[in-house]
Amino acid sequence: MHYPQYFIYIYFTKMRSMKKILLFTSYCILMLTSSVNSQTNMNVLGAWGKEENNTKTLVIITDYIFSVASYNLVEKKFNYTWGGKYRIDKENMELSYEWHSQDTAMVNLSASIPIAIKKDGQLSLGNILSGLTRLDGGKAGDLFGSWIISGNYTNDTVSKRANPFFPRRTMKIISGKYFQWVSYNVVTKKFFDAGGGTQTTQNGKYTENIEYFTKTTQSIGKSLSFGYSIIDGD
Structure with missing residues (x-):
């Protein structure tokens, strides 16, 4: 029996041969390819966040992508998300917006945003975001990175x-x-949909715990598990 399969490749690649990550469930297989290219000595990679009045602000920074999402945990309400490609130039983050759920006019525009890690260890981005606490250790976990769907594989056909x-x-x-x-x-x-939450990678299993989902609130609070393995090659 053949199951639908989806190949996912990293958003930015600079090498033809690199490690791949294979995710699989009983109904789908996901293949991911990663290339790491750190841009700055400022240790901002990973997840940052804060909670105020049941509203959670989550920031994820990978080597190339900066992402922000805001949602209410109790009301299961999605507020907004925005982000895109970035680079850090001294004390500023140069951000090129790729999506913005609140203001689509921002898409394809660029902004220079002051970025700093304060003495108390909190992350600040000018007057846009402040008081962000580090939520993980940066590159902990096997699947760190930004990935994008590039095709599909069904019935032995790519x-x-x-x-x-x-x-x-x-x-x-x-x-x-x-x-x-x-x-x-x-x-x-146009912004279509978004979702997110916490995840773990343990003993060959990748598990997502959904904290927000724009398509339906019924998925919030649920968990999805995938087996995964890391392979080498094109």
Whole structure:
């Protein structure tokens, strides 16, 4: 019996041969490819967050992607998400917006945002975000990175998108203990859906615990588990 399979490759790659991560359940298989390229000496990689009045702000920073999400844990309400490619230049984060659920006019624009880790260890981004506490140890966990769907494999047939990054993208962003996925169109600037929460990688099993989900609140609080293994090759 053949099950639907989905191949997922990292959003940015600079090497043709690299490690791949194979995720699988009883109904699907996910293949992910990763290339690590750290950009800065400032140790900001990983998940950061804060909670106020049952509202959680979650920031995930990988080597190339900066992502923000806000949601109410008690009311199971999604507030917003925005993010995109970034680089750090001295004391500023140069952000190129790829998605913005509240203001699509921001998509494809760039902004220079002051970024700093305060003496108390909290992360601050100008007057946009402050008081963010580190939630994990950065690159802890096997699946750290930013991943994007590039095609599918069904009934022994591979079907790849001509350009998997354009115009619609579905990206999964994983830190040591948290994850977010987001779907958007970089041409129409339309935001489609997002979800996220905590995750663990233990003994060959990847488990997601969903804290917010824009498609349906019925999925919030549920867990999804995948087996995973790391392989080498193209």
